[in-house]
Amino acid sequence: MKDTIRKASSVGLKILPARIRHIGTDASREVLNNMYEDLVQKCDILMNTFVEDILVENGRAVGILLADGTERRGEYVIAAPGREGASWLAGLVEKLNIPIASMPVDIGVRVEVPDSVCEDLTQHFYEVKCLYNTPTFDDRCRTFCMNPSGFVVYEYNKSHDLVTVNGHSLKNVKSRNTNFAILVTKNFTQPFNDPIGYATHVAKLANMLAGGGILLQRLGDLRDGRRSTQSRIDRGMITPTANAQPGDLSLVLPHRYLTDIVEFLDALNMIMPGVNQNDTLLYGVEIKLYSLRLELRKNLQVPVIERLFMAGDGAGVSRGIIQAAASGVVAARAILG
Structure with missing residues (x-):
């Protein structure tokens, strides 16, 4: 663990170690139901x-x-x-x-790689939380919600009628991939006062291009400035766990965000060898609406x-x-x- 933290520091990554007990999305339903059954006897829900x-x-x-x-x-x-x-x-x-x-907003992508890329970390941390200030724009980026042997999923936001990407792990069913989010945090200043509107607008662009769903792009295609196709994804070494539309994330995310994400992946390669290879899958977009x-x-x-x-x-x-x-x-x- 100390060696991993040292390697991370050498490229400007800060690891936030934490002990986590994983119960899985399937088991969490049982936990939440037990909480409800206990509380409903004591208060109105x-x-x-x-x-x-x-x-x-x-x-x-x-x-x-x-x-x-x-x-x-x-x-x-x-x-x-x-x-x-x-x-x-x-x-x-x-x-x-x-x-x-303040009025920050988090926008980014969900990354999917083979379990082998992350297993040295996930065996020690389960969920690795890393912070990084990008060299080009000095923006704060972070990893979020890492799911070993997990699945990428759609998330429907009823309030804004949009679909975003997320991920989870199950206790009893496993995939061969690990997924996690890379989120870029931006703090907006006056006169702008609608960070939630900004984030949902970006998400709706992705929905528009994906026919109501989410976009999927190989990292190599993003670097080369071309959209991903189903045939190139099928030839890759990673089988997607979500049914997403191959496309071009550069038509959705601003250049600044894409630069931050690619630079972060390059830095993460120090502690996750192979995370920045061409077949790495990027799903977009992921947003977190806690902007106030x-x-x-x-x-x-x-x-x-x-x-x-x-x-x-x-x-x-x-x-x-x-x-x-x-x-x-x-x-x-x-x-x-």
């Missing part, structure tokens, strides 16, 4: 219910207003809408005059509204399911004192 507003009286959160006009009142309110609800939260933040610390990063206290309370807390990815507090769960614990502990 309303499914498929739209929250119209957060009720604030005299500078204090007192409850929520549902779309059907019903009010649900309580001593505290925690808003944890997830990435799907990021746009919803953005509207409320503007209405309630909650200060925004609010000004919050350490306990995640909104400073301008008493008894209102934020948690999870949709509020920009976290960037991943484990961290999102932990942020909920932070807010709950603050409420309990």
